[in-house]
Amino acid sequence: DVKVTQSSRYLVKRTGEKVFLECVQDMxxxxxxxxRQDPGLGLRLIYFSYDVKMKEKGxxxxxxxxxxxxxxxxxxxxxxxxxxxxxxxxxxxxxxTGANTIYFGEGSWLTVV
Amino acid sequence: xxxxxxxxxxxSVPEGAIASLNxxxxxxxxxxxxxxxxYSGKSPELIMFIYSNGDKEDGRFTAQLNKASQYxxxxxxxxxxxxxxxxxxxxxxxSSYKLIFGSGTxxxxxx
Numbered sequence: 001d002v003k004v005t006q007s008s009r010y011l012v013k014r015t016g017e018k019v020f021l022e023c024v025q026d027m028x029x030x031x032x033x034x035x036r037q038d039p040g041l042g043l044r045l046i047y048f049s050y051d052v053k054m055k056e057k058g059x060x061x062x063x064x065x066x067x068x069x070x071x072x073x074x075x076x077x078x079x080x081x082x083x084x085x086x087x088x089x090x091x092x093x094x095x096x097t098g099a100n101t102i103y104f105g106e107g108s109w110l111t112v113v
Numbered sequence: 114x115x116x117x118x119x120x121x122x123x124x125s126v127p128e129g130a131i132a133s134l135n136x137x138x139x140x141x142x143x144x145x146x147x148x149x150x151x152y153s154g155k156s157p158e159l160i161m162f163i164y165s166n167g168d169k170e171d172g173r174f175t176a177q178l179n180k181a182s183q184y185x186x187x188x189x190x191x192x193x194x195x196x197x198x199x200x201x202x203x204x205x206x207x208s209s210y211k212l213i214f215g216s217g218t219x220x221x222x223x224x
Contacts, residue, residue, distance in 0.1 A: 031210045033211075035214075040121075040216065041216065042201070042214050042215060042216035042217060043157075043201070043214040045211055048210060048211060058211070090156055090157075094210065096210070101147065101159055101162060102147075102159075102203075102212050104156040104157050104158070105156060106155070106156050107155070107156045
């Protein structure tokens with residue numbers, strides 16, 4: 001079974017803090033993704049990475065950055081957290097070839113106060 | 114126009130009935146189509162995917178794809194209360210790695 005692990009499930013941070021969300025996958029997938037999910041807006045892609053040290057902006061990259069130093073690990077960074085970044089963050093991974101089926105982690109609930 | 118559209122629901126069906134969930138997409142270049150189920154407070158889990166026009170069956174689930182009309186649907190036979198969840202449709206364009214998700218349809222199966 002594919003395992004995508006998000007280390008922080010529930011976080012409360014203050015406005016202006018730097019926030020790190022970590023994600024690890026154990027299936028040697030080339031592609032990794034960060035989505036956020038908000039009521040009524042569905043899943044929106046923040047960033048994705050198709051290889052180590054490679055990244056591409058998704059639909060809503062503003063206020064976020066990412067790091068992929070190792071194939072299995074993809075980190076999302078909020079440089080200066082704001083209240084409008086309160087959301088559920090989902091990490092996902094997929095193989096580069098084939099079905100491109102995306103497998104999700106359990107999600108990280110972030111509240112910025 | 115959203116790229117992937119779904120009726121938000123809720124769609125309410127009695128236990129044992131067939132639930133029909135629909136999804137339309139705008140990009141004719143879309144190649145692969147996915148259905149995910151998401152329980153409240155949980156992350157999405159893959160139900161099935163389909164590439165070719167027609168039907169694809171997996172247990173109680175059938176995905177139907179019509180590229181000419183740009184819609185994909187999911188049928189759930191013999192619906193159970195445990196099927197109550199939000200169902201997300203996702204579309205993969207051309208050679209892109211990205212999936213574009215609809216906002217989801219909430220399904221309620223009444224005992």
